[in-house]
Amino acid sequence: MQLLANTTSPFVRIARIAMMEKGLNVEPTVVDPWADDARLRAANAATRVPTLVLDDGTPLTESLLIVQWLEAIWPAPAHPTVLGSPEQVAGVLSRAGIALGAIEASVHTIITRKVTAPTLFDETPVGLRRRRSMIEGLERLDALVSVMGGDHPERRVPTLDIIAAVVLYDYQQFRYGDQAWLPATPALRDLAVAMRQRPSVATTLPRAA
DSSP: OEEEEOSSOHHHHHHHHHHHHTTOOOOEEEOOGGGTOHHHHHHOTTOOSOEEEOTTSOEEESHHHHHHHHHHHSOTTTSOOSSOOTTTHHHHHHHHHHHHHHHHHHHHHHHHHHHSOHHHHTTSHHHHHHHHHHHHHHHHHHHHHHHHTOSOGGGSOOOHHHHHHHHHHHHHHHHHTTOTTSOOOHHHHHHHHHHTTSHHHHTTOOOOO
């Protein structure tokens, strides 16, 4: 297997954490999506990361599709699940959706900044709406931490809502930590710090290449 990835993408990180928690630790092959890397383009016409190339050459794209594949190939109860029990799954996916919406807004803001000066985009109506999505997503998840985490969440395999919430928090700190508009989310911060006790979380923190 080959995981085409970079060192900053929150979508890559979601897939990597889920893979590692399932016991599948594939060392990433670092590519640059902005450089139109030939390896990435051959596997994924959209040249997006993550892209997981299976042993038979089948490419899997998009983090949530990779998670879906993991759940199908290594299902519960024989293997840990990142979706929770049938009774939990709707809540897990609902909370994960909050985090993913904010992640999308964060990433698209960074991408737009690459092609236009931040002051030309961040204060536009679209830029401000994306900022609002980030702020409200963080605040809503901060209020839901007790529902997601419970006591000592680091001691058990995280569900997708915890994975996505922690990935969002860490990415916001990585990209926007110096911004005055970033809200204080102490419960979410504590969850992210606690989850770093798990190797899947600690070893995948975003970093500059």
